[in-house]
Amino acid sequence: MPKIPECDRCRFYCGSHYLVCAVLPSGPDGKECHHFAPEPNAEPQELWEPQGARYIDDELVIERVTYNGEEIIQPPQRWSxxxxxxxxxxxxxxxxxxxxxxxxxxxxxxxxxxxxxxxxxxxxxxx
Structure with a gap:
C-alpha cells in the first residue's frame, strides 16, 4: 500500500499493515496527503525487518517457505x-x-x- 513518510505522524494513521489511515484506507495517491493532520505526541516509527522476517500487525514474524509442497517456517541462519x-x-x-x-x-x-x-x-x- 502506498504510504508517505508523514503517515506515521498523522492522527488518522492506523498503524496497521491492512489500512493506512481512517480517511484513506488504501493510502494517498501521490507524494502528499491533503488530509494530513499531525499528531502532537507522535514520534516516527521505524520497524526494522531482518532478512527472512517481516512485521504483521506490529509483530515480527519469520517468513514461511514452501518445501516439497509443505509450508514450513524458515529457521534463522547460523552461518553465512x-x-x-x-x-x-x-x-x-x-x-x-x-x-x-x-x-x-x-x-x-x-x-x-x-x-x-x-x-x-x-x-x-x-x-
Missing part, C-alpha cells in the same frame, strides 16, 4: 553462505582431512561429535 561453502569444501566431516595440516581422519563419521586433529591440534566442536 560463505561460511557454509567453506565448511563443505574444507571441514573433515566432508573431506576426511584436517583443514590445517591435511592429516587424514578415521572414517567413523557417524559417531564423531568432536573434530580434533592428532597431528596439529586443530579442533572444531561446532558441527
Amino acid at each position: 553462505r560463505e561460511k557454509k561453502l567453506w565448511l563443505l569444501d574444507n571441514h573433515p566431516m566432508f573431506t576426511g582431512l584436517c583443514p590445517s595440516c591435511g592429516a587424514e581422519f578415521e572414517r567413523d563419521f557417524t559417531a564423531r561429535v568432536h573434530w580434533d586433529c592428532p597431528e596439529c591440534g586443530w579442533k572444531d566442536d561446532s558441527v
Whole structure:
C-alpha cells in the first residue's frame, strides 16, 4: 500500500499493515496527503525487518517457505553462505582431512561429535 513518510505522524494513521489511515484506507495517491493532520505526541516509527522476517500487525514474524509442497517456517541462519561453502569444501566431516595440516581422519563419521586433529591440534566442536 502506498504510504508517505508523514503517515506515521498523522492522527488518522492506523498503524496497521491492512489500512493506512481512517480517511484513506488504501493510502494517498501521490507524494502528499491533503488530509494530513499531525499528531502532537507522535514520534516516527521505524520497524526494522531482518532478512527472512517481516512485521504483521506490529509483530515480527519469520517468513514461511514452501518445501516439497509443505509450508514450513524458515529457521534463522547460523552461518553465512560463505561460511557454509567453506565448511563443505574444507571441514573433515566432508573431506576426511584436517583443514590445517591435511592429516587424514578415521572414517567413523557417524559417531564423531568432536573434530580434533592428532597431528596439529586443530579442533572444531561446532558441527
